Amino acid sequence: MDLLLSSFIRALRNADVRISTAETLDALSTVELVGYADRSLLKSSLSLVLPKTVPEKAIFDATFDQFFAYRKATPIAPDASSSQSEPADFGQQGGQGSGEGGSGAPQNQGQSTSTRDEASAAETSAGEMAGAQSALGQLLMRGNQIEIDIAINAAGARVNVQQIEVFTQKGLYAWRILDAMGQQALQQEIDQLNGNAEVPSRRLGQELGRRRAWLREQVRDYVERQFLLNADVTGKRLRGDLLRNMRIGRIDATHHKAVQELVRRMARRLVSAYSRRRKVFRRGQLHVPRTLRRNMKYDDAIFDLHWRSQKVDRPKVFAICDVSGSVASYAGFMLMFLYSLDEVLPKVRSFAFSSDLGEVSELFGQHDAEEAIALTLKQYGGGSTDYAQAFSDLRRLCLDDIDKRSTVIVLGDARNNNADARGDILKEVYDRCRRLIWLNPEPRSMWNTGDSEMRFLAPYCHQVEECGTPAQLERVVSRLLRATR
Structure with missing residues (x-):
């Protein structure tokens, strides 16, 4: 293979441009046709076969200009x-x-x-x-x-x-x-x-x-x-x-922009993996009774086949986030992650609480994610944690809307200042929803220590996960999306 083209493709892959083996062969054929003499023609030709998206085209342009930059010739035998x-x-x-x-x-x-x-x-x-x-x-x-x-x-x-x-x-x-x-x-x-x-x-x-x-x-x-x-x-x-593998609570504020971009990239990968539409016609299991009924007019000759198809409803997601001081940063990144998945999870309703719980879905509809998160933390953050009050407000605000198509995600450390967390209300939610997931940002070794109520709340959850790093958050959401396919 052309050594120069191979090095250029390696540079593109290193810059996160996805290039398959077939696309590499297409690029090789392109170079054989246009050659290296005309730099402008080479660039426009390779741009048709290597980058596939608008961001990748921008990376391709910058990498090409850098890789094939003209250098001023220097005398081979200087003074x-x-x-x-x-x-x-x-x-x-x-x-x-x-x-x-x-x-x-x-x-x-x-x-x-x-x-x-x-x-x-x-x-x-x-x-x-x-x-x-x-x-x-x-x-x-x-x-x-x-x-x-x-x-x-x-x-x-x-x-x-x-x-x-x-x-x-x-x-x-x-x-x-x-x-x-x-x-x-x-x-x-x-x-x-x-x-x-x-x-x-x-x-x-x-x-x-x-x-x-x-x-x-x-x-x-x-x-x-x-x-x-x-x-x-x-x-x-x-x-x-x-x-990606650092605990969010320990990340310095100077790196928050980088972490936000990291969260968006992870969300885009999940959207790409799970947003493919399902084809429900002309595939799957044959619906024999319907096929026979519809073909009786043909004297039992089978001309018109009918297939079993099932409508797949995307889940309704209820995100309930503790935004008290100890876990506020985790809640912000989780909300950003969920709202970056709007193509796959279009029905996300978000609630925030320290003690009193309120719905913040409209904030995300009216503002971009960063501004909405800042407003959420300003309105509901800063108080002492009271899970009993938050669960009571949740029952009042949306318990009737939770059904077997609903996935409820609770993010919190379950520390309730040695007060009753009202696990009976969480059990009501558990009985009504399809899946209840509790994400705890603390290490598992810290659960059930001090004023943690995890031992009393975990029995009323379908799934309990440690979720202290962006990588752990991505794994949890990926499993959620896989389960809804």
Whole structure:
């Protein structure tokens, strides 16, 4: 397969653009037709076969511009002064020999080589030059830019440069690429040539030193491009994985925006997985009695088949959230999650309480999710928890609306300040609904300790789950959606 196209597709996948094997083959066929000469034509052609959604097209455009960016060509053999301006990290890592963990030759080695070059500059400025013996030396002396770029990319693939994750790894990967290209053999050859008594050999040593410095600049630029294509997105993914499994109550306020975006992405994945419409006609189990009745007019010849079909009602969801100080942040993220699933769960009624319980569904209908959550916490948050009062209000407000199509989700730590939580009212809800799920943001080891009422309330729930991280919340909601298919 085309190595350049393969690297580009890998960069797209790393940026969360979903690309299947069939789409990869389509892209390969596209490149065979249009080639790489016309950058605009290549971009427009690949955009028809790789990205599928509007967000993916935006990512594709940015990644394409970055991956196929034109670079200004630099002279392959710069002045001798360029050997004095090598980057410090390469000068330390690119010398003769390499120790453990990427340590290279002492820094003064490059300086002494430079001094010898300057001392013999007049003698070796022009004239006959010996031939390079090392593979990398021969490659540099041929001076073919395309051939050198191919060698850099091949070495990058061997050292897995696409796995670069943080900024401080750039020097390490640059040294690994140079080492894979044969820098040690080249350094030994340069040392031998510079110590040779023959002028053509010293002249070659000086020229190889200049071209090696140029190569290091090319490798550094290549690693920086790979960092921009891979590490930035990988770093975001690592942070996302960390936040996804961190307890919401411990997440710093500075990361709340990132967690909100994470919750929205999880909701979009669930919508994509569970929003497919069911086909109920011309499939399933044959309805024999109806088929026979409808075909009596054909003298018992079966022409018109009828299938058993069952109307699937989407569930009514009642979300009851404790927004007292200890669990307010959890309630906000759960409400955001549920309302992000409006395509799959269009009938969500939300209630919030500390002591008195009130319905907040209209707030989410009139405002965006973030503003509605802020208003909910302002109106109902801050008080001491009273589950008895909240359950009494729930019975008064909506008990008659709960039926066997209803799923009731209660989010709370079940801590009731050593008062009666009125589990008898929760039992009434349990008897009327299809499913009652209690989500407790505390670790299971904390349940039934202190003033927790979980031991008395859990028997009146179909399901009791720990729900302290975004990942746990996603699993619970995914099971809910799977059960309603």
